[in-house]
Amino acid sequence: MAEQPTALGFTTRVYRFISVLVLAGRIYSRYKAIQLWSRYFGQARKEERYRRQDLRSARALYAASTRLEGLLIKACQFIATRADILPDEWVITLSALHDSVPPRPFAVIRQQVERELGGPLEQIFAEFDPRPLASASLAQVHQARTHDGRRCAVKVQYPGIDGIIHADLRNLMFTLRLLARLEPELDFRLIARELLKYIPMELDFLNEARNCETLRRNFAARNDVVVPQVDHRYTTRRVLTMELVEGVKITDVEALSRAGIDKHAVAQKLIEVYTEMILRDGFFHADPHPGNILVQPGPRLVLLDCGLAKDFPPAFRDAMVRLTFAILTNNKEAIVAAFHDLGFRTRDKSPETMLLLADLFLGNSVRRNRAYADRELINEFAQALPRALRANPVVHVPADVLLVNRVMGLISGIGKSLDSRVNLFATLMPYANQLLKQQANGAE
Numbered sequence: 001m002a003e004q005p006t007a008l009g010f011t012t013r014v015y016r017f018i019s020v021l022v023l024a025g026r027i028y029s030r031y032k033a034i035q036l037w038s039r040y041f042g043q044a045r046k047e048e049r050y051r052r053q054d055l056r057s058a059r060a061l062y063a064a065s066t067r068l069e070g071l072l073i074k075a076c077q078f079i080a081t082r083a084d085i086l087p088d089e090w091v092i093t094l095s096a097l098h099d100s101v102p103p104r105p106f107a108v109i110r111q112q113v114e115r116e117l118g119g120p121l122e123q124i125f126a127e128f129d130p131r132p133l134a135s136a137s138l139a140q141v142h143q144a145r146t147h148d149g150r151r152c153a154v155k156v157q158y159p160g161i162d163g164i165i166h167a168d169l170r171n172l173m174f175t176l177r178l179l180a181r182l183e184p185e186l187d188f189r190l191i192a193r194e195l196l197k198y199i200p201m202e203l204d205f206l207n208e209a210r211n212c213e214t215l216r217r218n219f220a221a222r223n224d225v226v227v228p229q230v231d232h233r234y235t236t237r238r239v240l241t242m243e244l245v246e247g248v249k250i251t252d253v254e255a256l257s258r259a260g261i262d263k264h265a266v267a268q269k270l271i272e273v274y275t276e277m278i279l280r281d282g283f284f285h286a287d288p289h290p291g292n293i294l295v296q297p298g299p300r301l302v303l304l305d306c307g308l309a310k311d312f313p314p315a316f317r318d319a320m321v322r323l324t325f326a327i328l329t330n331n332k333e334a335i336v337a338a339f340h341d342l343g344f345r346t347r348d349k350s351p352e353t354m355l356l357l358a359d360l361f362l363g364n365s366v367r368r369n370r371a372y373a374d375r376e377l378i379n380e381f382a383q384a385l386p387r388a389l390r391a392n393p394v395v396h397v398p399a400d401v402l403l404v405n406r407v408m409g410l411i412s413g414i415g416k417s418l419d420s421r422v423n424l425f426a427t428l429m430p431y432a433n434q435l436l437k438q439q440a441n442g443a444e
Contacts, residue, residue: 058093071168073137103135116239157238202307205240211306226302247294251417267420282317325432343398371420
């Protein structure tokens with residue numbers, strides 16, 4: 001039976017709620033003021049005003065996140081990955097939160113480890129470094145050594161973080177409902193509802209251990225993909241112990257260069273690995289922000305933090321293969337059929353909205369030979385998609401597609417940081433073609 005989240009005190013819940021609401025109101029009102037000023041008093045210095053506000057807003061969000069922690073840090077981590085579409089002011093300011101969130105005191109971490117593993121720290125580990133290797137939104141990681149001499153990384157969940165996350169999700173839903181009333185075209189509640197579904201997975205380290213083992217099996221034949229091995233002797237729901245694997249952060253271009261690693265080869269391998277996970281295996285690492293992917297010479301990709309992973313039903317994976325192939329070959333009838341098989345539904349069943357979504361999903365990047373979505377593409381869809389949705393609203397979106405879309409967005413942001421030169425058509429087509437043939441052979 002699933003554990004109930006740790007209850008927060010009434011004062012804490014109210015404080016977090018008011019803090020988030022005030023922050024959202026301050027950021028929204030200042031952008032709205034620039035928009036209205038530009039509309040009624042002219043466009044002069046509009047971009048300059050927006051850039052200054054970008055920096056002020058990013059700094060305000062950073063300060064609030066390091067103070068409140070919890071879900072705000074996860075939101076910042078996502079924003080900081082979108083170098084492909086967001087201004088540098090947001091990306092640079094928030095990128096420090098990928099792996100260097102202010103850590104919890106070691107006394108708190110020691111107590112959590114001893115409570116979870118059932119004994120004094122010195123009896124459990126031969127060595128345990130009190131300085132964290134990394135600290136993130138839900139946990140921090142410490143280097144240790146077992147009594148049989150194995151170097152390991154111990155991931156320790158912050159005490160009470162589950163209650164904070166669940167309270168933040170409720171606050172987020174309220175704030176997004178308010179935003180949707182003020183700006184109907186900025187309705188992100190559907191995405192937030194998916195967070196309600198997936199966040200609990202990240203809070204269960206036994207689930208993460210299972211995900212690690214699945215990915216290790218799926219990539220056992222490849223020596224260029226590394227997933228750390230779990231030490232189940234020292235793993236519980238809130239403590240995860242794995243072999244210590246080192247490497248360069250995937251977006252640290254200067255460090256990659258010093259290590260003699262070709263950033264373009266890294267970008268190519270990243271696309272190939274995720275294509276295999278999504279289309280071939282139907283099981284993928286669903287949180288590829290830069291703090292979760294390291295690179296070793298070769299290049300070899302190291303996949304960390306597998307708490308958020310997704311296992312597709314076979315029928316869904318097959319429909320994803322058909323959709324990818326249809327987009328690559330610009331087969332409009334097949335695109336609409338694949339979207340339908342995935343579970344998309346529109347109000348009047350006309351194909352226009354589905355075809356526009358296909359372009360947003362992948363098609364426009366392939367036709368323009370773009371390795372990642374850029375601001376020009378996003379701006380085009382920011383204008384076209386709301387019109388299409390008003391004319392023929394999407395009344396049902398499958399949750400799994402939203403997760404794939406989030407992953408593609410994160411990878412696109414990494415691609416921008418690596419100055420990716422990947423030819424998406426040439427990379428994806430062999431996989432889609434081969435998998436489609438396997439489907440056809442299996443149906444015979």
